[in-house]
Amino acid sequence: TQACLSAIDAAGALNAFVHKTPEIALEQARAADARLAAGDAPAMCGLPVGIKDLFCTKGVPSQAASAILEGFKPEYESTVTSKLFDAGSVMLGKLNMDEFAMGSSNETSVYGNAVNPWRRGNDDTALTPGGSSGGSASAVAADLCLAATGTDTGGSIRQPCAFTGTVGIKPTYGRCSRWGIVAFASSLDQAGPMTKTVRDAAIMLEAMAGHDPKDSTSADLAVPNFEAMLTGDIKGKKIGIPKEYRLDGTPDEIVKLWDDGTAMLKDAGAEIVDISLPHTKYALPAYYVIAPAEASSNLARYDGVRYGHRTTLAAGDGITEMYEKTRAEGFGHEVQRRVMVGTYVLSAGFYDAYYNRARRVRALIKKDFDDVFAAGVDAILTPATPSAAFGLGEMNDEDPVKMYLNDVFTVTVNLAGLPGISVPTGVDAQGLPLGLQLIGRPWEEGDLLNTAYALE
Numbered sequence: 016t017q018a019c020l021s022a023i024d025a026a027g028a029l030n031a032f033v034h035k036t037p038e039i040a041l042e043q044a045r046a047a048d049a050r051l052a053a054g055d056a057p058a059m060c061g062l063p064v065g066i067k068d069l070f071c072t073k074g075v076p077s078q079a080a081s082a083i084l085e086g087f088k089p090e091y092e093s094t095v096t097s098k099l100f101d102a103g104s105v106m107l108g109k110l111n112m113d114e115f116a117m118g119s120s121n122e123t124s125v126y127g128n129a130v131n132p133w134r135r136g137n138d139d140t141a142l143t144p145g146g147s148s149g150g151s152a153s154a155v156a157a158d159l160c161l162a163a164t165g166t167d168t169g170g171s172i173r174q175p176c177a178f179t180g181t182v183g184i185k186p187t188y189g190r191c192s193r194w195g196i197v198a199f200a201s202s203l204d205q206a207g208p209m210t211k212t213v214r215d216a217a218i219m220l221e222a223m224a225g226h227d228p229k230d231s232t233s234a235d236l237a238v239p240n241f242e243a244m245l246t247g248d249i250k251g252k253k254i255g256i257p258k259e260y261r262l263d264g265t266p267d268e269i270v271k272l273w274d275d276g277t278a279m280l281k282d283a284g285a286e287i288v289d290i291s292l293p294h295t296k297y298a299l300p301a302y303y304v305i306a307p308a309e310a311s312s313n314l315a316r317y318d319g320v321r322y323g324h325r326t327t328l329a330a331g332d333g334i335t336e337m338y339e340k341t342r343a344e345g346f347g348h349e350v351q352r353r354v355m356v357g358t359y360v361l362s363a364g365f366y367d368a369y370y371n372r373a374r375r376v377r378a379l380i381k382k383d384f385d386d387v388f389a390a391g392v393d394a395i396l397t398p399a400t401p402s403a404a405f406g407l408g409e410m411n412d413e414d415p416v417k418m419y420l421n422d423v424f425t426v427t428v429n430l431a432g433l434p435g436i437s438v439p440t441g442v443d444a445q446g447l448p449l450g451l452q453l454i455g456r457p458w459e460e461g462d463l464l465n466t467a468y469a470l471e
């Protein structure tokens with residue numbers, strides 16, 4: 016714990032930790048020592064981790080990297096962090112992220128962006144660690160913590176992991192409780208571990224997962240011992256390669272990474288099959304209707320009354336001005352854009368044309384996956400991202416769709432509620448890490464982790 020705390024102090028330039036909790040960490044570390052001495056050694060005992068700022072942590076600033084939650088210190092602990100603490104984890108602090116988890120580069124954070132510890136060859140250009148869980152990815156990659164929590168609504172665990180050479184799994188929707196996690200798009204949000212290895216991800220996921228009566232969408236299913244399922248034996252497993260993920264313009268090195276990963280699984284005894292997920296091309300537009308719609312509803316609670324920031328009222332201001340000014344001051348550009356898009360697609364005249372249509376498309380996307388799994392496919396292999404980490408400031412805020420295109424391979428998994436894992440499997444010509452994604456059957460994270468283990 017002390018080594019991590021020193022590493023965090025020395026790596027301030029990465030801007031990965033936005034709030035450090037050394038007192039809590041040392042107290043938890045001492046408690047972990049006592050548990051170990053008493054012969055009680057839970058899976059995460061004494062392991063120092065970082066927590067994404069989206070998780071409510073009792074008495075510790077939890078701002079979702081937004082100005083509107085300035086000064087917010089929850090009175091309660093999220094279920095996932097409680098479970099991690101019960102399993103002996105040590106919290107080093109809160110990690111940077113895109114504001115309200117909206118973004119793919121960590122650049123929408125009120126704290127300024129986290130920085131990727133990797134560089135392109137000898138070029139010193141600072142790169143994004145990805146987003147929204149960019150601080151988590153940067154901290155794990157730079158050895159500031161042993162692991163971190165992330166959340167994934169449309170790729171926010173998997174894309175940053177691919178950009179930083181780390182492992183991240185978005186579990187099946189409902190595997191981890193969402194209670195105490197600041198809501199972005201409730202039907203898509205899931206928490207998951209971001210780690211250095213597949214084995215670490217298996218251990219940490221088991222500690223985070225489980226039924227929670229406080230989240231009605233959390234599944235009442237036993238959590239398997241995921242680590243015990245890592246045999247590396249994938250003989251006879253059927254791995255699907257979806258042709259719709261072969262997008263025009265995908266860089267050669269991503270195509271090669273995908274081909275190499277396919278060959279590796281084949282060498283390990285898997286059967287490779289070509290598959291079709293015909294509605295894939297509608298996933299990104301459907302996601303960028305559904306996610307903002309849910310966000311506009313979830314973010315209605317930030318009204319200057321209940322949490323965080325409240326504007327300074329001028330003479331004559333009424334409650335409407337209070338709401339308007341508070342929200343104009345407290346929300347950044349991207350969040351405002353999402354609230355406007357979401358409000359528009361949910362409005363009486365457009366609801367059927369946009370929101371309901373997107374929901375129908377979502378059902379078709381889920382059916383594509385159901386059909387492939389029903390035909391015997393065990394897991395699907397795709398690239399995790401369409402490129403390696405890009406430079407900070409390289410994506411123009413004027414053209415948000417360019418940034419949204421980063422999520423082209425990841426959002427399908429959230430729309431279908433499936434587990435997906437990003438595994439680092441190679442580097443590009445400049446030495447930057449690249450990742451592949453494996454998508455599994457619902458509730459079969461153990462199997463998925465084992466396939467990832469064979470690929471690692």
Ligand code: GLN
Nearest residue numbers: 116117118168169170171
């Ligand atoms: N980049 C996506 C978005 O901006 C995904 C975010 C996430 O998974 N939290 O919505």
